[in-house]
Amino acid sequence: xxxxxxxxxxxxxxxxxxxxxxxxxxxxxxxxxxxxxxxxxxxxxxxxxxxxxxxxxxxxxxxxxxxxxxxxxxxxxxxxxxxxxxxxxxxxxxxxxxxxxxxx
Amino acid sequence: xxxxxxxxxxxxxxxxxxxxxxxxxxxxxxxxxxxxxxxxxxxxxxxxxxxxxxxxxxxxxxxxxxxxxxxxxxxxxxxxxxxxxxxxxxxxxxxxxxxxxxxx
DNA sequence: TTGACAAATCAAGAAAAGTTGATATATTGG
DNA sequence: CCAATATATCAACTTTTCTTGATTTGTCAA
Numbered sequence: 001x002x003x004x005x006x007x008x009x010x011x012x013x014x015x016x017x018x019x020x021x022x023x024x025x026x027x028x029x030x031x032x033x034x035x036x037x038x039x040x041x042x043x044x045x046x047x048x049x050x051x052x053x054x055x056x057x058x059x060x061x062x063x064x065x066x067x068x069x070x071x072x073x074x075x076x077x078x079x080x081x082x083x084x085x086x087x088x089x090x091x092x093x094x095x096x097x098x099x100x101x102x103x104x
Numbered sequence: 105x106x107x108x109x110x111x112x113x114x115x116x117x118x119x120x121x122x123x124x125x126x127x128x129x130x131x132x133x134x135x136x137x138x139x140x141x142x143x144x145x146x147x148x149x150x151x152x153x154x155x156x157x158x159x160x161x162x163x164x165x166x167x168x169x170x171x172x173x174x175x176x177x178x179x180x181x182x183x184x185x186x187x188x189x190x191x192x193x194x195x196x197x198x199x200x201x202x203x204x205x206x207x208x
Numbered sequence: 209t210t211g212a213c214a215a216a217t218c219a220a221g222a223a224a225a226g227t228t229g230a231t232a233t234a235t236t237g238g
Numbered sequence: 239c240c241a242a243t244a245t246a247t248c249a250a251c252t253t254t255t256c257t258t259g260a261t262t263t264g265t266c267a268a
Contacts, residue, residue, distance in 0.1 A: 015113075158225090
């Protein structure tokens with residue numbers, strides 16, 4: 001755990017922003033090119049680029065260039081790891097609860 | 105989803121810090137009083153208080169006063185919701201993949 | 209090759225979050 | 239009630255992150 005803390009924190013930080021969550025949600029429908037994501041933000045293109053970079057560097061998105069366009073998609077492995085991590089945080093606690101329940 | 109985005113972002117933000125993850129990890133062993141958590145941080149007590157507050161306000165921790173001491177514990181429901189949320193982000197994508205696989 | 213479009217990068221400023229030390233509040237034991 | 243201990247809050251400061259507009263890079267089509 002201790003070594004992966006930094007990594008985990010980076011994951012959560014990447015998800016800790018409404019706009020980025022909106023992007024991830026959009027991409028959960030499947031791969032999309034940047035140009036199709038522009039409407040997610042009311043504002044400038046550079047900001048979208050910034051958020052995409054943040055998510056990509058955290059390992060949550062992958063990108064792929066195809067001619068003029070760049071396509072982004074979710075990295076499902078990362079999301080799975082995050083899901084497991086969250087699960088593991090409550091896991092031990094749950095076990096303790098269960099253990100206590102049996103001894104009431 | 106759209107209405108809960110802000111809430112979700114607050115959850116992830118609360119978890120987007122190594123120290124707070126360390127606290128959560130500690131608490132996954134069960135409820136602990138603040139005084140037992142002081143060693144999680146190398147530094148001052150007010151900082152610990154700040155991080156606990158951040159986690160509590162995000163709904164991830166509960167607190168309970170018992171005499172002079174305040175005990176913090178995980179809010180398992182919140183962690184479960186977070187886990188489900190992360191799962192749902194990859195879910196549709198997974199379904200699409202599965203759907204495609206069957207038609208190869 | 210040039211012009212047009214997609215996307216990334218950069219620099220500068222604004223906003224938010226983290227950190228620190230000092231002080232306040234609450235509770236209990238003496 | 240007073241002194242001691244646990245925890246929270248506050249104000250000031252530092253650091254990080256977000257946002258914007260301008261510039262750059264890459265790719266294609268004419």
